[in-house]
Amino acid sequence: MKYVFLLGVLTSIVYIKIISRGINNVCKTFGDYYSDRDRNDNCYHNPDEFLSVPRIIARNGYPLETHAVTTDDGYILTIFRIPWGKSSTPPKTRKPVFIQHGFGSNSAAFVHRQSKSLAFILADEGYDVWLGNSRGSIYSNNHTTLDDSNYEFWDFTVHEHGVFDLPAQMSYVQHVTQQKIIYVGYSMGTMAMYIYGVTYPDLSSKQVDFFINLAPVAYLNGTKSMLRFLFPYWLIAKPLVDFVTGGRFFVRFLSRELLSVTCYPLPIQLKICQIPEMILGGFSYYQSDPETLPISFLQVGDLISSKSLTHLIQIYLSGKFQNYDYGFEGNKRKYYQPEPPLYNLSKMKIPTHFIRAENDLVITKENVEYLYNSLPEKVRPDYIHVVDDEYFNHSDFVTANDVVDLLYRHIVKVLKDRLV
Template sequence: MKNLAGLILLAAASLGISPHPLANKRTPQIIAYYGYPVEVHLVTTEDGYILELHRIPHGIKEPQNSTSPRPPILLQHCLLCSSAEFVMNTPDKALAYLLADSGYDVWMGNVRGNTYSKNHVSLSPRQKEFWQFSWAEMGYYDLPAIIDYVLDKTQAEDLYYVGFSMGTTIFWAMMNDRPEYNQKVRCMVGMGPVAYVGNAKGPLARASSQVVLIESLANFFGRYEFLSFGVLMDKVMGFACDERVFTSALCRNILFRMTGSNEKQLNKEFLPVFLTNTPAGTSVWTVTHYLQEIKSGNFQRYDYGEELNQQKYNSKYPPKYDLSKVVVPVALFSSENDWLAAPKDVEQLRLELPNVVYHKVVADPMFTHLDFVWAKDADQLVYKHVLKILAIF
């Protein structure tokens, strides 16, 4: 694999093709490239994981010493993603910049195990114990720690929250376990919202029937981290997925196989940027937790098997999450062609949430799951409506 990667990079150099200027750039570098102010903050959870947050404290036109109040807003990424999802487009298109220029103090979280949050007070990512978590722990530990940190730094009483995909899952889980956090969130916006996934399509759905085998193989081979490519592979992707190179068609096809096809909304220019930042890695358990839910049709805690479930939950079966505890105002944005937040599952979620104040189905019938953060027209199809909803609260 390393030899093949080296040959691809050598070919790129011989052809004189340089990658996109933002390919292989980290979130703070992407933000700074467009001239926005950027800050990096570290948060330690109760169980010792060190999370990296990225902040755009104000818009590009506002003076740095401005004293005008700016309400904090937290953006939380999807499965296998990072804070980069919200800045990988031009400032007139990407959500983080639009919010900053609209008067918000923008914070972007990174949960345990992704590119930016691979540190712990005592554990190393080389240890099995580091990776023994799923999105359940992200909801119980990571999100509360991030919210408390943001409120402490800004001295605000509450914040706005925008979650995408898994960013919504961990929000529902947090409110089940720590309902007092309803008082710390003014309004929640869920894009591609995920709780139930029984109607999901694509590779994840097909893999769900083999979830026990997948867990067993991962343990047998000692693989506890899932899909983190590393620096060399990211460099290869930065070249191979460039629209000027014939292999970019392969990148597009792989992407469409995973999330569904919407060719007209694919921002081909930014494809190398997308695929050198995503996937950002997570634990095997985070993925298998979703596979368990696809198989069971329930929104529930991690299933460790009957024996361990009895020890952890005092029950043979994992307890279900109670969505009625999410009393904060919720606005949902979904799409008909979303393979991971399928319309039937979103409708079940909507019916069980007690305070849904708005639900919009994206006008483009081909809009896919990743289009919520990557689509060329996400600003018009989604974000302008998000800004209107936020302005009400």
């Protein structure tokens, strides 16, 4: 009985000191997480972990507009607008900047880090910031006739992002602002723009003034991500995945509620939870940000369609930047040819700026350079900018501790030079 009592006391102490998280959920150093966070001046409560993007923007003191855009194929997309900075007054005109997130994410990627958020930095620098949300994400999961619980709703790939989502969003923003748009795309957000740009070269060049590529992707055959070893087996698993999930799944594999339980409160839990995305995008804890990492875990992930993943894997396996492959008979019905059509990058008319990272396993140097050389000379920049940190990986474009100094200040400089 005595030992049972002692075990109970010990269990209670472990729970109170280690497992119980208290009120304060973020700390300035990883070491602070081991302390009594509610009594530690280096720790505080950040409510952004479970807030929506509009509430995060408002909580950080920025003006907000919410706009709905309907695509030609019926998807209803939400765009968030930050028309001016926190301390500035509404001017007559500000250059519109449209920021598009990457694969399995949403616009929270650019507002969830307080002063380190790209959207807030650009708004304070004098830009009219628009935040896109791709179809299927939590902010763009409505349709004029389909419900997001139906498989038909998820029958899309990155092709539809480029052919339907971006034309609708660019047309709407240009109509509202009466200006050409600067487009900042990250990862799959860049692929969508390339698909848009080569499918509608004349329209896109009239709407988009300049295109900044963050981890630009069109070709994937050079990827060094460990997941490449699983890609050949995906086509076998896809029917079962579709049967179980209805054609979609959460990119972080765990729900936000399970992530909140699994990945907190200790630094060892935070670091273990980073392993899957590091295996995907580049292994390094060097840029892990103790103060914003807990928020990133819960805000950056979102739903993806299994067909979108299939399309990316097809691009990897084929080594070609091409449409979705429906198989020999399916391609003949869809495209009137046995092979899926290539996206002809020589048709691109929008001037570009390239930024890549040395430790990015998803978008490698070889693939970025091949994409760069596939573009017409008149739209290529003079150089490919490489982030000045050998450990900077694919996720660091939105989560790195030093992302402002290493990346976002460079983006601001490029924009200012462009507008001079």
